[in-house]
Amino acid sequence: MKTRRIDNYGKINRDKILSFSWDKKNYKGFEGDTLASALLANNIGIVGRSFKYHRPRGIFSSGVEESGALVTIGSKDRRDPNVRATTQELYNGLEASGQNAFPNVNFDLAGINNYLGRFFAAGFYYKTFMGIPPLEWGKGTAIWMFFEKFIRKAAGMGSASGLPDPDTYEHAHDFCDLIVVGSGPAGVAAAIEAAEKKLDVILVEQDSLIGGNQLAENDFDNSQIKNQLENLGIKIMTRTTAFGLYDNCVVGLLERVTDHISAPNVNIPRQRFWTIRAKHIIVGAGAIERHIAFNNNDIPGVMTVNASKHYLNRYGVLTGKSIVIATNNDSVYETAHQLSEAGANVTVLDSRTNFEIETNKSFEIRKGYVPYNINGSKKIDSLDISKSEIINKSETINCDQVLLSGGWSPAVHLLSHRGVKPKWDYNNACFLPSDTKENITMVGSSRGLWNKNDCIASGIAGTTSVLNRLGISKTNYFFPKPGGWKNPIQPLYEVKYKKSRSKSFVDYQHDVTTDDVRLAHREGFISVEHLKRYTTLGMANDQGKMGNIIGLSLMAELLNKEIPEVGTTVFRPPYTPVSIGALSGRNVGKHFRPLRVTPMHQWNIDHGAKMIEVGLYQRPWYYPKENETLSDSYIREASTVRKTVGICDVTSLGKIAIQGPDSTEFLNRIYSNGFSKLQVGKARYGIMLRDDGIVMDDGTSWRLAENEYFMTTSTGEAAKVMSWLEELLQTRWTDLNVNVTSVSEQWAGVSVAGPKSREVLNNCVDDSFVITNNNLPFMGVTSTFLKGNIPCRIARISFSGELAFEVYVKSDFANTMMDLLWENAKKYDGCLYGLEALGALRVEKGHVTAAELDGRVTIDDAGLSKMASTKKSYIGSAMRKRGVLKNNDREILVGFFPVKLKETFNAGTIVCEKNNIKGQGIGRITSVTYSPELGHWIGLGFVKGGLDKWKDTNLVGADPVRNKQINLKVVSPHMIDPKGERMYA
């Protein structure tokens, strides 16, 4: 195959040959190539198939705006679909393949869609739901079902691997005075000016090389610029895209760290997601050349003029031999000249009739001519051209390439992310950035400047404005006026020629044609946002970077309005696609969220614990002996606790130190029950309500000294309670002298529960005298020492309903405490018990936990009315009986037994009356366990009216999710030892 590479052109390294494969065939390219330039050099014209019609697609551009050359890179678990070949750097061994085609892009069976165009016109998806004429009137669903498989397969371009991503990604952060986006003449001038004035500058460039569009110039060498930037201490970030601007000058960057390397170091992340906090932002993101809509303007071989200049001067690839350039502006003539110098036969069609251009006459200029139809299918055979006024007099030029320039669109995207609407400029036929109050300045061709000198001047002016804002200078500055061409542009978006049935493309990737825009208009979709959604114009990977303006101009014409009256769609981040991997960074797998473990975590595992997640915490779930299942294990553990003794890690409970002279008053205000008379050396169970009278949390507070308390909270609400206490003290009760400190991590806690718990504890403490019933009665608190001189806090608190103690030591002593307790518990045939047994024990006792206190429950609902003091006011006391909270049909805490004791049921079951099983029923079951003590399954839950109302009535537990129903009877929630004789023992 002949190469299109020509000698003496380009900045590629011809000494370094790279091998790559395209659709499984091997080719060669050079270091410095993109995949697109290497494909072009190898004369590969068709690189993809379009979305709907499966028309052959070539390479349209040389940058991020590419909407034709979307390919799949890599294979297996590193398969990356929808990569723009124009920005993918070539590396040795790169594997690339075409997309959206079967068996391949050259011969695609689905190309038949091209002839079924009417089924794929705008709104196809929406219409199929309603029916395709003449099969309308409700038959849409059947049609959709028929088409669905086919559509699903055809929808989307490349496909993801479906395998776990083997690469790593990183989140990184940085700060600077000024971030400059784009390293063209304007960006570089701005960065240098700022760095010379001692600002801390980051310069971001999406390309692998700095220079911007100067890289398309044949005599451009960036080495000097690079040295200057580096010497000034500017942080240069290449291969990095500023994909979004956010509040407070925060910029999101995507750095492609290894996407250009054949065998990257596995210790280096593939991509980095940067969050930059800048004081100012200067955007010199350049401008994007537009194409022109006319019949068959998508045939491979069509390209923007600027792209062809890039391929020639940067990559040494002459993209055509017989080239026709169609334009409406001055920007193409230098390229025309260079292409003809490089050996191409060039003709320029300029839609303008009155203009002067200096050329060396190496190419022909056809003034007042426009292209209106390309002949050819997989490649260009010839171009039909005409005088621009009347498109009918045919003249045909044989050519193999058509280059288009319908004007330039400044890249205003980043500013648009900040909600700043661009304004239409009639003189330059483009949207220009509007001013913003934020510290964001647009420079260079992003503000519609077409001359290099104007760009440089705007860069310096941009930085001067920044220096003024920062108070570093007080210098006058001016931005050059937009424009800069000798002859004005003549707007040209579409060349209409209605004699052919060919298609005229606005959006190449999504196959949006000019007819689609007209159809949308006919069907009433005239708002830009509707147009976009109905036709999917601008919704492909390129987000309409090339086609949006053409679509707008067509709609403007149809509505008899000007473009600015039609509006522009809002650009949203990201500017170019950001991989999900980069967004998640290292927050994947086990690192998805923080993991909290207790200080005896390893001890628990070493002693056979199976763990379960409770919030962020890992807690022991059950401790199976050999061959024991979960239920075998927890039933044994719970029975052992009731019979002798068990030990359970309760470290995950929230722990708060409350200190200061007003501590008692503080607790008395936040708890619903009284705390003013709690003696030193005693603990009390307390309930906290929210302002609105709903239960927030329950826990205990231990009075350690006159002005010192130790509070425990539930595991789940620990952080919330801590913030709440701080809020009250810092915002509402600022006169109270109280200090609260979270000590959750500082103390390790266990519960020692069961009739033998006192004996076990006595064997573990230095002075067994302190643990007697007299010295440590129910709810008593003591500070003493475990054997080995380990200071500890012990309170006689019971969650299980047995005689029980909570023991806390400093976290460092957790393992020692566990060893000591376990050694002695074993002497009494005790056990270690986990969360499942803990749950069984507390459900038997009717003790509520997070499953019951779900943020909808009042103190009365939970059956804890006696915990609501009538002698004082407290948080929530004014509201706990408001409106609906005082209705007498509220759901009240009760226990549930199955009528047939052998039957089981599940939490989540809906409680209904026998002959009225529907909807939300009359209650719900929140916790279910097997009760070792009672020998059958039991549940806790809520039912309207509570026990009093349903005591003698059988109800139905409906479990539609599991397709189960069970007869239930309502019992007291205190299902064993209702008088608490065991706790007080």
Next chain:
Amino acid sequence: MIRINCPYCGERDHSEFSYGGDATINYPSLDASEKDWTEAIFFRKNIKGFQFETWHHSNGCRMWLVVERSTVTHEIKSVKPCHPDLQKVVENNK
């Protein structure tokens, strides 16, 4: 991203903070009527423009702050500790 200039820690990302609520509410005394409390906890203005709101520096110094923020632009005009004594300390250290 909103950046909040904590008087103790300096300017930090909003992800370090938790939003509280309306900072202009005068919470009634605990023995006030249900009506007063209803007014204080359920009724809020929907301000377009600057409003005073509380933020908790939950992943920082744990200070509760009054932040004067525009609901339109996220611009922040002032940040002060909620606690008047801390406010004084900040003023004195200026």
